[in-house]
Amino acid sequence: xxxxxxxxxxxxxxxxxxxxxxxxxxxxxxxxxxxxxxxxxxxxxxxxxxxxxxxxxxxxxxxxxxxxxxxxxxxxxxxxxxxxxxxxxxxxxxxxxxxxxxxxxxxxxxxxxxxxxxxxxxxxxxxxxxxxxx
Numbered sequence: 001x002x003x004x005x006x007x008x009x010x011x012x013x014x015x016x017x018x019x020x021x022x023x024x025x026x027x028x029x030x031x032x033x034x035x036x037x038x039x040x041x042x043x044x045x046x047x048x049x050x051x052x053x054x055x056x057x058x059x060x061x062x063x064x065x066x067x068x069x070x071x072x073x074x075x076x077x078x079x080x081x082x083x084x085x086x087x088x089x090x091x092x093x094x095x096x097x098x099x100x101x102x103x104x105x106x107x108x109x110x111x112x113x114x115x116x117x118x119x120x121x122x123x124x125x126x127x128x129x130x131x132x133x134x
Contacts, residue, residue, distance in 0.1 A: 001036050001084045002035075002036045002039030002040050003039075005022045005040050005043075005094065006039075006040060007034065009040075010040050010043055011040075011041065013043075013090075014043070014044060015037075015041075015043040015044035015046070016033075016036065016043060016046075016074060016117035017045065017046045017047075017048070018032065018033050018045055018046070018047050018048065019047050019048040019049070019052060020048050020097060021070065022052075022056065022058065022068065022070065023051055023052045023054070023055060023056045023068065023070075023073065023076055024052060024055065024056055024068075024133050025052060025056075026047055026049055026052060026079055026080055026133045026134060027133055027134055028049060028092070029047045029052075030047065030088055030133070033047065033090065033091065034044040034090060037090045039061035042090070043090075043094065044092045045090060045091060046089050046091070046092050046093045046094075046095050046112055047086075047091060047093075047094055047110035048095055048096070048097045049078075049079030049080040049081075049082075049093070049094045049095065049096065050078065050079065050095070050096030050097055050098060050100065051076050051077070051078065051079065051125060052076070052079040052080040053076070053077035053078045053080075053125075053128060053129050053130035053131070054076050054077045054128050054130060055107070055134065056069075056073075057069040057074070057075065057076065071105060071108065072104075072105070072107065072108050072111070072121065074104070074124070075124070075128055076124070076125065076128060077124070077125050077126070077128025077129040077130055078096070078125050078128075078129035078130075078131070079094070079125070079129075079130065079131070080094045080131050080132065080133055081094065081096075081131050081132065082095050082096050083115060084096055087133075098104045099117070100122045100125045100126065101117050101118055101119060101121050101122025101123075102115065102116070102117055102118075103115070103116050103117070103118045103121060
């Protein structure tokens with residue numbers, strides 16, 4: 001990743017962004033970001049925490065279903081609240097990159113189209129929220 005960022009010109013920008021499409025634990029994203037930061041001259045980064053309060057949903061059979069369910073897995077929740085006071089020197093912010101309940105794909109039966117607000121999804125994110133860095 002650091003090599004790709006260097007080739008893309010990371011030296012000319014403030015930093016990079018992590019966890020935009022996944023539900024990975026914030027702590028894992030910070031560890032990964034710190035490694036990439038060291039390899040890119042100390043670049044800072046932002047972590048999306050809008051849906052990772054319960055971490056990834058890992059299928060029982062990874063061989064056939066992949067490492068995690070990425071299309072609005074059930075039981076996910078809001079993660080650490082948006083803030084520039086992260087407590088980690090290289091992490092400039094925790095961010096929710098969409099409004100809780102804004103749907104990003106109609107891959108779930110009965111779901112609204114991309115970009116629509118889905119109250120049922122929002123309620124689930126709030127009900128399963130965990131604002132701690134895990």
